[in-house]
Amino acid sequence: MKGRILExxxxxxxxxxxxxxxxxxxxxSRERQISLMKREFIQHKLSLMxxxxxxxxxxxxxxxxxxxxxxxxEETLVSSFLSTRRLPFKRIxxxxxxxxxxxxxxxxxxxAYVLLFCSGKYPLVxxxxxxxxxxxGDSFQKDKRIFTGIALKKHKDKTMIMTSQGEFLAITGSDxxxxxxxxxxxxxxxxxxxxxxxxxxxxLAFFLLISYNMSKTIATTVRISAxxxxxxxxxxxxxxxxxxxxxSRGTTMLEGAIFDRKDIDTAIGExxxxxxxxxxxxxxxxxxxxxxxxxxxxxxxxxxxxHDRIVSYQLKYKINNLGNLMSIELKPTK
Numbered sequence: 001m002k003g004r005i006l007e008x009x010x011x012x013x014x015x016x017x018x019x020x021x022x023x024x025x026x027x028x029s030r031e032r033q034i035s036l037m038k039r040e041f042i043q044h045k046l047s048l049m050x051x052x053x054x055x056x057x058x059x060x061x062x063x064x065x066x067x068x069x070x071x072x073x074e075e076t077l078v079s080s081f082l083s084t085r086r087l088p089f090k091r092i093x094x095x096x097x098x099x100x101x102x103x104x105x106x107x108x109x110x111x112a113y114v115l116l117f118c119s120g121k122y123p124l125v126x127x128x129x130x131x132x133x134x135x136x137g138d139s140f141q142k143d144k145r146i147f148t149g150i151a152l153k154k155h156k157d158k159t160m161i162m163t164s165q166g167e168f169l170a171i172t173g174s175d176x177x178x179x180x181x182x183x184x185x186x187x188x189x190x191x192x193x194x195x196x197x198x199x200x201x202x203x204l205a206f207f208l209l210i211s212y213n214m215s216k217t218i219a220t221t222v223r224i225s226a227x228x229x230x231x232x233x234x235x236x237x238x239x240x241x242x243x244x245x246x247x248s249r250g251t252t253m254l255e256g257a258i259f260d261r262k263d264i265d266t267a268i269g270e271x272x273x274x275x276x277x278x279x280x281x282x283x284x285x286x287x288x289x290x291x292x293x294x295x296x297x298x299x300x301x302x303x304x305x306x307h308d309r310i311v312s313y314q315l316k317y318k319i320n321n322l323g324n325l326m327s328i329e330l331k332p333t334k
Contacts, residue, residue, distance in 0.1 A: 008066045008096045013058065014130040017148055020181050030124035031179035034152055037115070037122050042110055044085050046158040049151050051108055051168035061166050064106055065131060067096050068113030069238040078118045087111060113166065125150065128181075130164040148183045151176045158187045216241065218293065222268060225288040226275035228253040234265050236294075238265050249280050264296065269305025276313055288318040295322040302329065 026216035032039040041048070056064065071077045071092060080088045087110060093100045103110060116126050122306065128150050149168055159174040159182060171184030181201030220234040228249030233242045253274040259267060268289065275281045287310075301307050301319065310317055310328050319326035 004070055004095055005071055005097050010133060011066055011131045012134050013064045013165040014132055018128050020128050027179045033122045033124050034179055034254050040115055046112055050169055052170040055167050056106055056109055064110050064113055068117055070120040071114050098157060126162055129166055147171055147186060148184060151178050151180050151182045218296060223290040224271045227280035228275050229269050234264055238263050252278055265304040269309045272309040283314045289319045291321045305319040
């Protein structure tokens with residue numbers, strides 16, 4: 001097997017197009033072979049659309065062609081491949097002296113080539129592939145805008161083809177039937193989404209960066225004095241990011257607190273409730289709430305948990321919102 005290393009550079013795909021004579025019966029036979037081939041592709045998890053999106057360059061296709069030809073003539077490799085439906089990369093790597101990661105990177109195309117050559121079931125398809133021994137010369141100039149190949153599948157406005165150079169492509173502008181030779185321009189199977197996706201990715205990254213900075217930056221600090229003294233800090237999004245007790249009673253209040261949500265209103269309301277549960281305050285007692293940093297809207301406590309606790313416990317209160325006193329409507333309990 002070691003002597004087969006030299007064969008990996010033996011053949012190259014030719015640029016000149018394949019010459020095909022139109023015979024209706026032959027096209028019908030090729031269509032049947034294509035149907036069987038596509039079924040076998042599916043069994044090996046090969047998608048024509050995926051193949052068209054990952055076309056190797058010319059040099060790589062030439063190498064994959066030679067490796068596939070070597071594999072197709074090694075009975076043990078073919079047997080392993082057909083039984084497991086996976087290429088034995090390590091064994092192939094030793095024979096052709098190509099890294100396993102290279103073989104795995106181009107697994108789809110290599111698998112497709114091996115399936116075409118190893119069984120001899122698709123002669124009318126493989127005959128279209130134009131390759132010859134290296135050094136025979138090939139001066140044909142190919143128009144890179146127009147592609148010709150065997151029509152393999154119709155997908156909406158696209159036709160999936162196999163070119164004579166071993167490329168699986170998606171083209172537009174073709175009205176040919178399966179098995180016929182057709183010509184068209186390359187279809188945008190992926191690139192038409194590239195610019196919008198790049199823009200979306202950049203915007204998303206920017207949004208995540210802004211959100212991250214906002215989540216870590218202290219915007220509002222609230223000090224609650226209800227005999228227990230507690231300091232709560234909130235970010236730009238109004239979410240609590242830290243809490244600290246400033247006396248022993250404040251420590252007890254924080255230890256008993258359950259913040260089912262960490263917005264400002266819920267957190268302050270929970271602290272008032274803990275002060276009441278610990279009997280640090282009773283009905284009619286006074287609490288002080290001092291807000292610094294980013295001011296709260298003047299109607300922030302007209303409803304919600306803080307409002308409910310103050311009203312329910314009939315508390316006297318002082319809420320200093322950056323120098324502005326905030327009021328809460330107190331309704332007598334029944």
